[in-house]
Amino acid sequence: MKQVNPKYYDQKYFKIQSISPDFSQKLNPSCFYKKYKEMASMLKIKSIDSICDYGCGTGDLSFLLYLKFKCSIIALDYSSDAIKICQSKLKLFKKNTDAKNNIKFLNKDNKNIPKLKNIKAVYFCDVFEHLYPSEINFIFNKISEWGNPNIIIHTDNNIYLKYIEPITHLIALILRKTSFKKLKQEKSFQQKRHINLTNPKKLTQTMAKLEYKLVKTKYPKLDKKTIKIQLGNLSKFKLLINLSFFLLKLFPFLSPSFYALYSKNRISL
Numbered sequence: 455m456k457q458v459n460p461k462y463y464d465q466k467y468f469k470i471q472s473i474s475p476d477f478s479q480k481l482n483p484s485c486f487y488k489k490y491k492e493m494a495s496m497l498k499i500k501s502i503d504s505i506c507d508y509g510c511g512t513g514d515l516s517f518l519l520y521l522k523f524k525c526s527i528i529a530l531d532y533s534s535d536a537i538k539i540c541q542s543k544l545k546l547f548k549k550n551t552d553a554k555n556n557i558k559f560l561n562k563d564n565k566n567i568p569k570l571k572n573i574k575a576v577y578f579c580d581v582f583e584h585l586y587p588s589e590i591n592f593i594f595n596k597i598s599e600w601g602n603p604n605i606i607i608h609t610d611n612n613i614y615l616k617y618i619e620p621i622t623h624l625i626a627l628i629l630r631k632t633s634f635k636k637l638k639q640e641k642s643f644q645q646k647r648h649i650n651l652t653n654p655k656k657l658t659q660t661m662a663k664l665e666y667k668l669v670k671t672k673y674p675k676l677d678k679k680t681i682k683i684q685l686g687n688l689s690k691f692k693l694l695i696n697l698s699f700f701l702l703k704l705f706p707f708l709s710p711s712f713y714a715l716y717s718k719n720r721i722s723l
Contacts, residue, residue: 455564456586462647463511463533472512477546486518489608489711492674493579496606496715499523503574506530506603508593509581513540516557517547519577526556528570532563564592573600582609582657583648590650594664605666605716612651614710622688631687654712666716673709676702684710 475485483491493515499505501524507516510529513536520527531537540559547555562568576597582590597603626632652660658668674680681698682689689695702709 455589455592457532457564457589458584458586458647458649460533460563463531464535465539468512468536468539472514474512474514474543477543477550479550481517481521481547481551483518483521486514488677488680489674490515490518490579492672493577493606493608493713494518494522496670496672496713497575497604499525499574501525504528504570504572505574506570506576506600508576508578509584510540510559511536511580513543513557513559515577515579516540516559517543520552520555520557524556525574527558528568528573529557529559530562530568531559532561534561537561564589567593567596570600573597573603575604575606576600578605578607578609580608580610582607583651585650587650587660590660591664602718604669604719605661607657607714607716608711609657610648610651611707611709611712612653612656614708615651618708618710622685625694626686626688629688629691654707654714657714658716661714661716666718669715669717671715672713673702673706674711674713 473487475481483494499519499522503523504526505519505523505528507513507519507527507529510516510531511533513529516527516529519525529540531540537559544555544557544559547557560568585593597605623632623637627634627637654671658671661668676699678695678699681695681702685691685694685698
C-alpha cells in the first residue's frame with residue numbers, strides 16, 4: 455500500500471514539530487498545548503470508554519485525553535521513533551503524574567492495525583494530511599470493525615495554505631525575514647509529508663463517502679500568542695499580528711487549521 459516513508463518521521467522531525475510539557479513534573483490538562491486541549495473538547499468521553507489516538511506522534515494528545523477523561527487509550531503510530539518518544543514519556547508520566555494510567559502505545563502500520571472492540575472515538579491529530587486516499591479508505595474499513603466509533607480530526611486548512619501563506623511568504627521576502635532558498639527547502643520538506651491537504655468542505659465530502667456525517671466543525675480559538683507562532687519571523691511586527699487577528703475574527707475559514715467531528719450515529723455533545 456502506498457504511504458509516506460516512515461523514515462521521514464524521525465527524532466529530528468518530532469523535535470521540530472512538537473511542543474510538549476515537562477514530563478519530569480506532575481502534569482494536569484492545563485499543561486498541554488492549546489491544539490490538544492481544543493481537540494479534547496470536541497466530544498464528551500466517559501471513564502468507562504475506550505478511545506484510540508491514531509497516528510499519535512509523540513503522544514501528547516493521548517496523555518491529555520487520559521488526564522481529562524481517565525479512560526482507556528490505545529495509541530498507534532507507524533514511526534518507531536515516535537513510539538520510542540511516547541514510551542520514554544510514559545515512564546516519566548508513571549513516575550511523576552499517574553502510576554496507574556491506562557495508556558498503551560503500539561508501533562503499528564496499516565498492514566498491522568490491531569483488532570479493537572467497543573471503541574468510543576478515534577482521534578486523528580495532524581494525520582489526514584499525511585495519508586493517501588487509498589490509506590484512508592483502508593483504515594476506515596478496519597475502524598468500522600471497532601464498533602463505528604466517532605471520528606475527531608485536526609488537520610491543516612488548504613484554503614489558508616493556498617491564499618494566505620503565499621502572502622506571508624511574500625511579506626517575509628520583502629522584509630528580508632526569509633530567503634527563496636529557505637522557502638524552497640520548507641516547501642520540499644512539506645511536500646514529502648503533506649500529500650493530502652484538505653479543507654472543511656472537502657473533508658466532509660471525503661467522510662460522507664465513508665458514511666460519516668459531520669456533527670460540527672471548529673476553528674482554533676483566536677489568541678495573539680498562536681498568531682505569533684504561525685507568523686514565525688514576522689511575529690516581531692505588531693501591525694501584522696493585529697491585522698491577522700482582525701482578519702481571522704472576520705473570516706475564520708481562513709484559519710491555518712480546523713477541527714471536525716464525524717459520526718455514523720446521533721450523539722449528544
